[in-house]
Amino acid sequence: METSRLILRQWREADVDSFAEMNADPRVMRYFPSTLPREHSVQMVGRIKTHFDEYGFGLWAVEVKDQTPFAGFIGLSVPQFSAYFTPCVEIGWRLAVPFWNQGYASEGAQAALEFGFTQCNLKEIVSFTVPANVASRRVMEKIGMTYIDNFDHPALPDGDPLKRHVLYSINRPDWDGLQPN
Ligand SMILES: CC(C)(COP(=O)(O)OP(=O)(O)OC[C@H]1O[C@@H](n2cnc3c(N)ncnc32)[C@H](O)[C@@H]1OP(=O)(O)O)[C@@H](O)C(=O)NCCC(=O)NCCS
Structure with a gap:
């Protein structure tokens, strides 16, 4: 996928070091x-590739045009933990x-939302982070997501300072309403 400044693409071997x-x-x-x-990063790239094969979407590698072949990832994934x-x-x-x-992040995330709603026909897309991660929460807000709730991340042990999370969401009708005619 291409945005004005970014390319969201499949992973290459050369991305692993960065x-x-x-x-x-x-x-x-x-x-x-x-x-x-x-070693964990190498394994994570493997899991990201498997996720693309399984679902047809995933965490795309991000290229910044004329600047860098790899700036990080932006994309869609299916969480492996259970919550309400x-x-x-x-x-x-x-x-x-x-x-x-x-x-x-906001520019790439908008393209990822569009892919999720128009190519994958998703009804809703969520996002979550710890309350203190204001940059990430700001991205959620800038792309039109709404704060829903707090929850305790089940993968983290009780008492872990990162256990508490904030949940945001956007559904297809609300996303449609934000698109220019
Ligand atoms: C979260 C992350 C991807 C954001 O990427 P980004 O390209 O900087 O995001 P954007 O520039 O689109 O938006 C960031 C917004 O947060 C704001 N922001 C960043 N740091 C902030 C801070 N400490 N306090 C308040 N606002 C802050 C920016 O001003 C900007 O908002 P604005 O456009 O209204 O000014 C990046 O910070 C990152 O990779 N963090 C580490 C990994 C991470 O935490 N990922 C999310 C896990 S849920």
């Missing part, structure tokens, strides 16, 4: 349990620090 470097950066992983060792709002499709994003605060 992906591992991004996931090893504590600033990027501040709201996750830990940074990822290279699952099964569902989640929209998510992770970019390397040099590409923050330039509107890239």
Whole structure:
């Protein structure tokens, strides 16, 4: 997929090094349990590719035109945990620090929402993060998502400071209403 400044594409072997470097950066992983060792990043790319094969959508590798072949990922995925709002499709994003605060996540996420609603016929897309992740929450709001609820992430142990999450959502009629005629 192409937006004015980005290309959202399938993963290439050459992305793995930059992906591992991004996931090893504590600033990027501040709201996750830990940074990822290279081996986990390699495994994650494998899981992302399998997800595309299974569902026809996934976390696309993001290229910034004329700037970098790999800035991170933006896309759609099916969470593997159980909660009152699952099964569902989640929209998510992770970019390397040099590409923050330039509107890239919002721009790519809008293309991902369009793909989910028009190509995959999804009825609703959710997103979630920890309450303190204001940049991510801001992206959710900028693309038209609405705060729904708080929930405790079942994959994190009781007492973990990251357990509490905020849930956002957008449904097809609301997304349709935001599109220019
Ligand atoms: C979340 C993330 C993808 C956002 O990417 P991005 O390209 O910078 O996002 P955008 O530029 O589209 O929008 C970011 C918004 O957050 C705002 N923002 C960023 N940091 C902020 C802060 N500390 N306080 C308040 N607002 C903040 C920006 O000003 C911008 O809003 P604006 O356009 O209204 O000014 C990026 O910060 C990232 O990769 N973080 C680490 C990984 C992560 O946490 N992913 C999400 C997990 S749920």
